[in-house]
Amino acid sequence: MALQQHKDANLRYQQQVDNSRTYVLPFIEQAMPLVPGMRVMEIGCGEGGVLTPLLEKGCQCVGVDLDPIRIELANNFLSNYVQNGQLRLISKNIYDVDFLGEFRNSFDLIILKDAIEHIPDQSKIIGYLKNLLTPNGQVYFGFPPWYMPHGGHQQICNSKVLSMLPYIHLLPRPLYRALLKAGGEHSSTIQELMEIKDTGISIERFEKIVKQQGFTVTLKKHYLINPIYKYKFGLQPRTQWGPVTHLPFVRNFVTTCVYYLIK
Incomplete structure (x- = not known):
């Protein structure tokens, strides 16, 4: 959310x-x-x-x-x-x-x-x-x-569940991307979160x-x-x-x- x-x-x-x-x-x-x-x-x-x-x-x-x-x-x-x-x-x-x-x-x-x-x-x-x-x-x-629990900035997710889940940004890239996609996140949000994972x-x-x-x-x-x-x-x-x-x-x-x- x-x-x-x-x-x-x-x-x-x-x-x-x-x-x-x-x-x-x-x-x-x-x-x-x-x-x-x-x-x-x-x-x-x-x-x-x-x-x-x-x-x-x-x-x-x-x-x-x-x-x-x-x-x-x-x-x-x-x-x-x-x-x-x-x-x-x-x-x-x-x-x-x-x-x-x-x-x-x-x-x-x-x-x-x-x-x-x-x-x-x-x-x-x-x-x-x-x-x-x-x-x-x-x-x-x-x-x-x-x-840290929300170091991946997942609080920007539209999904209330994903935005509150701690440490999900520490998942391997394919799993993290798949989770964000399954949660209905927009492609631009997924791209932003993956870029933060890199930096x-x-x-x-x-x-x-x-x-x-x-x-x-x-x-x-x-x-x-x-x-x-x-x-x-x-x-x-x-x-x-x-x-x-x-x-x-x-x-x-x-x-x-x-x-x-x-x-």
């Missing part, structure tokens, strides 16, 4: 704003103050809700998304900031030569919120971000570990890539209950039990969200 926010852009935007203001920004500000004039870019900005509290703090922001429809929505929601020059919204691939030419070493903070798990070749993009950061810049990541990322793999690409982790936080579940399922956020955060591999199965800052 697809959730209401999957169909309602205004609701989705408002939830993004509240989640960013209540959880994302306080996390970031533990390691770096967000001050007027700070240069911020969000990759996969969607409707712009995550950037809204940063704009309210006076940051100069750039939002990038490959989906022109979502960029159009962001332009509508944040038209005042666009018009006064505080925000630029771009539908473009960040690997484009002209994008790098314009924004090389430009950003004090880069945000990827619920984005890295959708991007192929995560090692490439994490390494590439060094080209866009200022010398003291940092990158924020928030993502669901692949092995889902674990805590260990993320930390390994970060180290390989010459970054260091400056701050991290693991959640037993993802803050976004407050809006999706009415559940109150809960941080992960400390000892579990130090159990390699096992922690992925019971950690529904992680936040990282790297530099």
Whole structure:
């Protein structure tokens, strides 16, 4: 059963704003103050809700998304900031030569919120971000570990049963596809879920890539209950039990969200 926010852009935007203001920004500000004039870019900005509290703090922001429809929505929601020059919204691939030419070493903070798990070749993009950061810049990541109960994003399924079933994304590809098809899912939904199966990322793999690409982790936080579940399922956020955060591999199965800052 697809959730209401999957169909309602205004609701989705408002939830993004509240989640960013209540959880994302306080996390970031533990390691770096967000001050007027700070240069911020969000990759996969969607409707712009995550950037809204940063704009309210006076940051100069750039939002990038490959989906022109979502960029159009962001332009509508944040038209005042666009018009006064505080925000630029771009539908473009960040690997484009002209994008790098314009924004090389430009950003004090880069945000990827619920984005890295959708991007192929995560090692490439994490390494590439060094080209866009200022010398003291940092990158924020928030993502669901692949092995967690709904790490496959099956909550987007139209079938109420499939949307609630945990761990089905861990089935072998042929079985997973067959289950989705038997449940009546549209071919576009099946394709999206199979793509996520290819790009889902674990805590260990993320930390390994970060180290390989010459970054260091400056701050991290693991959640037993993802803050976004407050809006999706009415559940109150809960941080992960400390000892579990130090159990390699096992922690992925019971950690529904992680936040990282790297530099």
